[in-house]
Amino acid sequence: MTKKDVASADERPGRRHQILAIAAQLFARKGYRGTSMRDIGEQAGVLGGSLYHHIKSKDALFVELHDAALDEAQGRIVAAIATRADPWDRLEAACACLLDIQLAPDSLTLPMMNDFREVPEAVRELLVARRDRFEGVFRELVDALPLPESIDPSIYRNLLLSQLNSAADWYRPGRLESGMIAAQIVTIFRHE
Amino acid sequence: MTKKDVASADERPGRRHQILAIAAQLFARKGYRGTSMRDIGEQAGVLGGSLYHHIKSKDALFVELHDAALDEAQGRIVAAIATRADPWDRLEAACACLLDIQLAPDSLTLPMMNDFREVPEAVRELLVARRDRFEGVFRELVDALPLPESIDPSIYRNLLLSQLNSAADWYRPGRLESGMIAAQIVTIFRHE
DNA sequence: CCTACCGATCGGTAGG
DNA sequence: CCTACCGATCGGTAGG
Numbered sequence: 001m002t003k004k005d006v007a008s009a010d011e012r013p014g015r016r017h018q019i020l021a022i023a024a025q026l027f028a029r030k031g032y033r034g035t036s037m038r039d040i041g042e043q044a045g046v047l048g049g050s051l052y053h054h055i056k057s058k059d060a061l062f063v064e065l066h067d068a069a070l071d072e073a074q075g076r077i078v079a080a081i082a083t084r085a086d087p088w089d090r091l092e093a094a095c096a097c098l099l100d101i102q103l104a105p106d107s108l109t110l111p112m113m114n115d116f117r118e119v120p121e122a123v124r125e126l127l128v129a130r131r132d133r134f135e136g137v138f139r140e141l142v143d144a145l146p147l148p149e150s151i152d153p154s155i156y157r158n159l160l161l162s163q164l165n166s167a168a169d170w171y172r173p174g175r176l177e178s179g180m181i182a183a184q185i186v187t188i189f190r191h192e
Numbered sequence: 193m194t195k196k197d198v199a200s201a202d203e204r205p206g207r208r209h210q211i212l213a214i215a216a217q218l219f220a221r222k223g224y225r226g227t228s229m230r231d232i233g234e235q236a237g238v239l240g241g242s243l244y245h246h247i248k249s250k251d252a253l254f255v256e257l258h259d260a261a262l263d264e265a266q267g268r269i270v271a272a273i274a275t276r277a278d279p280w281d282r283l284e285a286a287c288a289c290l291l292d293i294q295l296a297p298d299s300l301t302l303p304m305m306n307d308f309r310e311v312p313e314a315v316r317e318l319l320v321a322r323r324d325r326f327e328g329v330f331r332e333l334v335d336a337l338p339l340p341e342s343i344d345p346s347i348y349r350n351l352l353l354s355q356l357n358s359a360a361d362w363y364r365p366g367r368l369e370s371g372m373i374a375a376q377i378v379t380i381f382r383h384e
Numbered sequence: 385c386c387t388a389c390c391g392a393t394c395g396g397t398a399g400g
Numbered sequence: 401c402c403t404a405c406c407g408a409t410c411g412g413t414a415g416g
Contacts, residue, residue, distance in 0.1 A: 031309050033225040037411060049412070050385050058411065117223050118310065155376045158362045163351060166358040170350045184347045188381060229395060241396070242401050250395065 016054045019044050024065045028107070032062055032118045059123050066127050070134045073101050077137055087144040088190060094141055095189075096182040098164045103171055103178040135161060148191055160189055208246045211236050216257045220299070224254055224310045251315050258319050262326045265293050269329055279336040280382060286333055287381075288374040290356045295363055295370040327353060340383055352381055 022043045026035040037058055038048035055061045080097040081090040101107065116124050135157075142157040163185060171181065214235045218227040229250055230240035247253045272289040273282040293299065308316050327349075334349040355377060363373065 029309075031225075033223075034310060036409075038409085046385060047387090048410090049387090049389095052412070053385070117221075118226060150379055152372075152376060155368075155373060156380070159355060159359075159377060159380065162358045162362055163355055166354045166361075167351075169358075170354055176347075180344075181347060184344060185351065187342055188348065188351065188383065191380065228393075230393085238401060239403090240394090241403090241405095244396070245401070 019051060019054055020061075020065060020068075023061055024069070024107075027062065027065065059120060062119065063123055063126050067130050070130050073098065074134055074137060076101065081141070087141070087146065091141050091145065091189075092182075092186045094138065095160070095164060095186055096179065099167060099182045099185070100178050102165060102168050103173070103181070105173055146192060151191060156189075160185075163189075211243060211246055212253075212257060212260075215253055216261070216299075219254065219257065251312060254311065255315055255318050259322050262322050265290065266326055266329060268293065273333070279333070279338065283333045283337065283381075284374075284378045286330065287352070287356060287378055288371065291359060291374045291377070292370050294357060294360050295365070295373070297365055338384060343383060348381075352377075355381075 019040070023035070023040045026039055026043065029035075030039075036048065037051055041048040041051055044051070055064075077094050077097045080093045084090045084093055116127060119127065138157055138161055142153050142160070145153070147153060147156065167181060171178070211232070215227070215232045218231055218235065221227075222231075228240065229243055233240040233243055236243070247256075269286050269289045272285045276282045276285055308319060311319065330349055330353055334345050334352070337345070339345060339348065359373060363370070
């Protein structure tokens, strides 16, 4: 037997992160309402109620996961475009990066999907606010493009983003690589 | 007082359709899990349990709405393309038609959205099967296009469909007409 | 981290 | 169409 009893509160520093990762995976697979605290507990090897030692509420847990996911995604995208100057190159790099994130199976990043209708209203407002900031990156990228006058930049940006975010709805891993999809999206959206 | 008591079973022929329309609206707004039988009953002016005189189960209700919505959508699209011969014209007509359906607020047609993750597995299989048939229409339309070799028709079709189906996620009525969106989508997706 | 529980809500049913 | 209920499940909590 170790110093601490096996059944006592586990305060190992990685424990909380472990639980967050499990929760993110379940939210990504089954949605907000489709994932119960007891489901998360089961994957973590504890009862649902025990999770409240590590988190405040299901709502707060989801918001934290969503915001952390967008922080990471935004960071990766900013890094990916930093080394490029041509507007089309920059857009292509951002698309490939976001698509890679959205198509990674059960990634910690996926919960940002458009679950928004499923979520309590108070939570939804927080998610929307964070997402709007995220989309600002793409607003700048699109506004820098030399688009033909027949294309409205605002609609173009919304179409492109919903395209990238909803790709996981039909993409099935294995058949083709995510880089292939990104290349096709950029080919289609490239107009001068 | 009329012959029938007000509180007795209402067998007016339009009643069932009325309930279906209410259910469709709620499913479209709040999703499958977010809509309870009691919610539907409340809008219909009865208790949740009373709905079971008209329907067999929540699952069956959702499947019926989804399939009827796709039947109607498919019919409208087939009619819209029937009068055109040019492949691009046909695709454009189909896109405008589907987008019009998907953007109609609270339309009976909206529940076909990609709620699929929210729904019980047995139900999901039925929905996917019906949706696959629906998408066959677009498969034919896309395969008839003279696309450049750099574009994969299968990816192109999936991208186009997810674009049309997810437009409701960001579109807000009033700011611009749905016809405007359709025109932009076709402009972007038109490559020769 | 568990036991044991709370009040709320869910889909659905029997019987009238 | 209602009353009155069923068993199941939910998020969350007190106390240890």
